[in-house]
Every structure is written in structure tokens, then in C-alpha cells.
Amino acid sequence: MAQKALELIVPGPHGDRAVRLSNPDKVYFPERGITKRQVVEYYLSVAEPLLGVLRDRPTTLKRYVDGVTGEAFYQKRLPKNAPDFVETATIKFPSGRPADEVCPTEPAVIAWAANLGTFDFHPWPVRRPLVDHPDELRVDLDPQPGTDFRDAARVALVLREVLSELGITGYPKTSGGRGVHVAVRIRPEWDFIEVRHAVIALAREVERRMPSEATTSWWKEERGEKVFLDFNQAARDRTIASAWSVRGTPRATVSTPVTWDQLSTVDPDDFDVLTVPGYYAEHGDPHASLDSEAFGLETLLEWYEKDDRGEMPYPPDYPKMPGEPMRVQPSKARKPD
Template sequence: MLRVDGPDGPRDVRLTSPDKVVFDKLGITKREVVEYYLAVGEPMTRALRDRPTNLKRFNSGVGGEPFFVKRVPKGAPDWVRTCTVTFPSGRTAESVAITEPATIAWAANLNTLDFHPWPVRCPDTEHPDELRIDLDPQPGTGFGDAAVVAGVLREVLAEAGLTGWPKTSGGRGLHVFVPVRPEWDFIQVRHAVIAIARRVCRRIPERATVDWWKEERGARVFLDFNQAARDRTIASAWSVRGLPDATVSMPLSWDAVPEVDPAEFTLRSVPGILERHGNPHEEMATAEPGDCTTALEWYAEDEAELGVAEMPYPPEYPKMPGEPMRVQPSRARRATT
């Protein structure tokens, strides 16, 4: 049993099978995973606070098949907070809401590695307060390419009156989270992301793409606009990724983005880095949230110019208003010949 400080007194958090190996390559045990999350508990709680959060669990370690938990597990302690989320289908669920480090430790004991928060807060789960952009290097590209694209993205965000906070994905990519006022719904925020991403791609078309179909992306960095769709989530800052080297999704300053090697940020190295250098996103929680108006004006301009500004949704989503056909371009060409 672990005792973890809580907002109204200490919490008792069970630690079961502490010597269970989670990362075979490195011999990292469940105890080390839980201890890691307690070491980064304060800044991670700040990043996750009051957000409904999906838990990516690895019950057989990283060599096994993970699964997402979108509903609060049975038997959760009474101090684990929840809130109601609505899926694209219209169904609802009670999701875990992170409010304190003890909740993170409790979830880690359930073999959670990645924490995937919604871009909303529990008081209002219909209006995102973060606009998130996922920079996903395609085959033939890597982190350095994502860093170049991120630099252009930063410029475009500034032109829209927005400020982004970058972090490594824990893999080869980058994530940029942008605080916004919770005044726009999921569709509008996704449209804002599409418009921003298009402007990035127009400036560096040889490096960046918004093409949804993989066959059209080439060796470029994909700005994944569909990560802004309802029920799509991105691993949080400080999350350990379920990869053999136990890499972490690490918050960065903009100055650090072109300089770092994402492989340096691991479960075993990050607590020391945090202790020595502090949290690069310390001021994010109190930053003035941005306004999506300019980005949505860009989207309207694209619609006037292109005829259709909307982009395809993922296949599991219901057909959305104004959405083009979800047909792979090569299949569409064959159908017309």
C-alpha cells in the first residue's frame, strides 16, 4: 500500500504485483512505473486536471496487446473523480477525471502507461479548451523534420493570435497544445486545426501535408487534423509510452525543439530532468487562452476558394455535414475508368 498526499488528506493506493516486469528490454517493473508517476505527479496533474481521461492499459506489459479504457473501472476508490462524456454515436460514459497524483498512481497500478485526456474540462465537455495539433512523421522522415514543421506551425499560430506549447510524442513526432477559450464546439475547433494546418502546408509543401489518405502523403510530416475530432485523444505530457525504451511524452520549450533527441526522455531519465530544469510548461496553466476566430475565418476563406473545406473523418465516425466522400483516391479513380 502506498500513501499519497491528497487535497483533503492522504490517500491509500494499492500496489499489486510490484515486481511484475512491464518493459522486458529494460527490466522496468510496475513499481518503477508507479514511482515514476509519483515523481512527476504535480506537473502531470496540472496537465490533466479535471479532464476526462482514457487509460491505455498494458496488462501483459509492452510486449502484449494494450487496450483503451474509456469508462471508469469497477472498484475505483471513492476519491477517484469522474465526469460524463458523449461519444460521436451519442452514447455517454462516466470517464476518469484526473484531479490529484493519487489518481494517476491508482491508474498506473492498473497497468496504465499512456494517459489520454480529452481536450475539455469536466464542467463543460462540449467545448474544448485546447486545440491540439499532432505532427506525425511519415516513412522517410523523422523527428528533425517534425521540428522544422513545428517551427512554421508556431509562426502560423502567432498570426492567428494563438500560442502553442510543444512536447515530444514519445515516438518520432511532436504534439502542440494550444489553450483556447471554451467557446467553440468540437467541429469548429477541428475546422480551426484544418485551416491552420493548411497554411503550414502551403508554406512548406515539400515537408508538410494534410492529405488524409496515406497514399498521397509521401515522405512528409502529416498534420493530423482528425486528432481534434470528438473522442480522439493524444497522450498527455509526462505519459510513458508503451514502447520498448520506455520513452516519455516530454514538454519542451520552443527553443529546445530543434535541439533535443526525443530518445533522451525516458521513464528513468525524466524525473531527474524535471528536478534539475523544472517544468517547461509551468506557465501553461495560467496562460491567457486564445481565440479561434481568425483560424475559423481562414477556414471560411478556404471554403470559398476550394468549394469544400471539410476533410474526411475517420471511418468509425458517422457521416458529418459537408464531409467529402471517404473514398481512397486510387479507388475513386478506378471507379471512374
């Protein structure tokens, strides 16, 4: 029997909005018994810091309409029948095709998206109207098989060391899984290609300092038991789950901002839909100062230009890029006669 829908009244900058919540008792996370209503209520409890992350950014919605045990998909265009208060930003995919993506501006948009089964919000590192010039440099530290969150945190601390030497402040968060994400506010003076090159240079320096623990190898067969610094997350239309996003894990974990001191001691499984509202109430937003200063990429781009290794492979769905090496797995590459 269909569950009765609820109407939530969500305050915002333009007054109260009525947001329909369908099937509120639908279980989204069977292992924890967490329902759709609890996910929506979670998002409303962290709407303020989450909007600090999402506001005016084109945002892909990762939707789990049947809960965590169902199949997820990425909503990259504004869904049909979206309320009038849902604004958009026009972006271009690597193919050159345009799309109007959701652009969150108020808490009601967050609640509406959560009602659609959105767990993760995946914002682009740009703000309208400068949608071709990132204002955020992101580093995704991805533990490979045989490594874990502790390894990623250790590599992240070396990343912080490099950033500090450059006079740059980075802000870490748990990924909601085994990884770590670090964000840097930058001036929107460079395009996606240049920002990606800056991330490559930064990642290579971390790899140079700890070659037995960190890697920039694009091909999995070459990474070993190390933490991969995924430079391609800086490419156009590549995004990571935002801070405060619910992740599609059985525990309903949340990608949670932390301080550098906390990073070495926290357990990412401790941050979930049920616990993060209390964490936020107690600690506030550890990334509240992220927008306080924007940094430049001049030195990192100089490092990239001086590095003889040059360009790195792009993801397979990208058009061939200038200077890019062959996209052939090393073990499958043809050997010279």
C-alpha cells in the first residue's frame, strides 16, 4: 500500500517553500533501518554548511531511487517537473554538448533533491557565471587495494606540507569511504586544463616525497599498494561527492569536513546520517574559512612546465587532448620490433 506523502515547509531566503516528501517511510539503508524521511531530515539539519559548498555551482545529483541496495545513476540535467524555485547553470561536457544542471541556492532545493533519492551532491568546481574557470582545486586521495583510510590520511599530511610551503591552505574531509579529499580555494583565472595540470604537479611532488606510499600512475596495474592521487578528478565534468553528502554505503556514511588535527584520529565510519548532525552542532563547520582566501596556481604551473613527463592520460570517454600520451594499458601496448 502506497505511503501517504508529506508536505515539508522549508524556510529560505525567499520565504517558506512547500516541498513534497513521497513515501517517507521507505527504507533507504536496510542495514541501519534508515528511511527516506531521515535522509531528508539529515540534509535539512546540515543545509547551511552544505549550501556553502553547493550554492551557485552546477551540481550533478547521484540518485538512489530504490535505496542503497538499488542501482544508482547520475542526474546531469534538470529533471522534468522540477519546482520553479530550482535554478540551473549551463555547463558544457567534454564533447561540447551543453546541459542545464541543478544549481542549488536555498535549503528547499536540497530537500527536493533528497526526496528524489539523491544521496550524493556532486558540484562542479566552478560558480556561475564563470562556469569554465574553476575556483576550487580538489585532490582525491584514493587508497588502492592493500591500503586504507589511515594510509590516505598519511599521504594527505604530506600534501598539506607541500601546500604550506607554497603558502596555500587546504581543507580535508573524509570521502565517506576509505579516501580523503582536500579542497583549495583558487582564483578563477585558469581553465580546466590548467587547473588539472596544477593538480598533476602537486600530486607528482607528493609522490616524489613518499614514493613507497603515493602514486600518480593512471594505470591500475602500475599503482601497487599505494594511495593514488587522482589528478583526473580535476578534468571537466569530473566531480567528487561534496562535503556533507550522504554516500551509498550500507552504513549511510557521510563525507565529512574535518580539521587537519582530526584527520589522523577519526574513523570515517563514525560519520553517518545519524551522527553527523550532532558532530556539526558540536564542532560547527571545519571548512567555514574555505572562502576566506583564494590562492594562485603560478608556482604549480611552473612545476608542471618544467617536468619532462608532461601530460598524463585523460579518462577514456574524453576526446583526445593535446599532448596526451597513448591511452593504452602498459601491459597491452605494442612492443617495438
